Amino acid sequence: MAALVFDLGGTHLRSAIADDKASLLNIKKKRIKSFIHNYSPADIWNEIINEIVNYSSDAQSLITKESPIIISFPGPVEFPSRIINAPTVVGNNDAIPDLVEKVKHITGRQTYIINDVSAAAWYFSNKIDSNRFIVVTVSSGIGSKVFDRGKVKGVLDDVPFAGEIGHIVIDRKNDALLCDCGGKGHLGAISSGRGVERFARIEANRDRINFNKSVCAATFHGSPDNLTNEDHIVPAAKLGDLWTINVISQCSRPLATILLFLTAAFGLDKVVIIGGFALSLDEIYKCILQKEMADICDYALLSNKIDDLLVMGDADEEACLKGAAVYSLNI
Template structure:
């Protein structure tokens, strides 16, 4: 973008940032790269998670209307009084000019490309930067990771971005960084993905994918389910299993839950192995509600699967050392989006002077 961000009083960089995810829309205020925790507003995303029966086109309209309304309301609040720019991260592939190409976790199947960048610029009084959510999140870690890295989110879906030498490795048309839609199961009856495809990594190894696998395993193996830590909180019903209970059972080393996760982690390990073998990235950071909820055991089990596959040229400990959890919060996109706005929108040279 060519727009220049206006300086706030005292020359501080103040951004209003929003993260539109499949489950939650978050908005907040970031001052000089630091998120004001008291400014964060969270509302359920008005998309497919809340209205699974509506068409993709209808859901897209609802999501856009909600995003615009919430941003306009936030910009009228005291939190935004000294803001000089707006940054929005979006759960889906986005072109360089801010057009969203798809929103599988937002509105499901195919809908028209959405020029959300130009739409928001017309409606909001400040310069706007729009980016993919994992692109934004990667910028949070760009200053602290000295080597190229791959950021992978394991939440309602799966996404990734590779950050190398100051840039995200995607093309201007938005291709790249969508490993969650890599087809890892070619069977005709493979698990359906919210994008309309089947057998995609995100449909199998995401939080939603692992939950579906646990419910199916419980129905297929009632004795194993009854003996597991999942049975009681689920009311002894497979459909009663929740992600929260599943994460707790995994942290407690429950054999039934562990077997389910190991099955789902194999294709994720294959994806990591593919990225490593193809371009030599030696650092993989995992964020997202499900990975963070399972915690260090997620990394340990993934490392087991990766070592089963073998990473060409690496020993067992070198392979495990590639994997790490990101920060244990849900602020990655908000903080990272502010850093991305700083990178994309230069402030005038005299911005440090009070006006």
């Protein structure tokens, strides 16, 4: 049975038809209105719904009447279909429509919505043969989902907080870094790509002498006020700069602790790392996180496993679309 699959991101809506082997046809990528450019939430939701409806209507000759719609969504979803919030789509706005009901009503098709990290977990379930793994995204924030092949539903995401590890407080100090959600000392405030950038600026200000010797400053002309991942931190880490590697290591330490707990608690056999920041550093990031995990693991049954635990996920920009396609085979 073919399915219509959609991946909603903060800036684009991707659409495709998935065949009964989860291969994609007719891929379309459309830039959508953003709250950053002052479009109202109603305008943005209407555009998204219209795009999904129009794509479905145009694709009719390639699908059947029974073909369902699967939407990968960039925010927490309460099973079966309630969107909790959508900060990357409409900012902090609570007027969230029942997207699934509206699309289902207009198209007459069964419609499903899954969180985007869940979609990524479905994607990797088709790529790796691990029985129980966690997908962790390290980008502007941090999120995760566990996949268990022994479960009919695969991804453990039937409660809306499943995988929201980025909002656990790991630093209770008064001057702890602020998370994008407004909370203080959250895992996502320090271990994310944005967290690394913030912490690097603080470290550069705190110890100017050593910062000035770093590749970030000496080669890439960064200053404590303008350090960015793209222009300074990632390229310096790729050159093996010790100051930069140390900054990333310190930021990764809380994530390493949490991943070790999750690995022990769930009996995970793989930790799949995705997300723009982590993938931009690729094997360097893997080495840093692996070392941080090894340093705090003092239990032989688990420490023997750490060298073989982390995988850098080769997620391309269509991974969530492909994951929605795999999900369609498991409805």
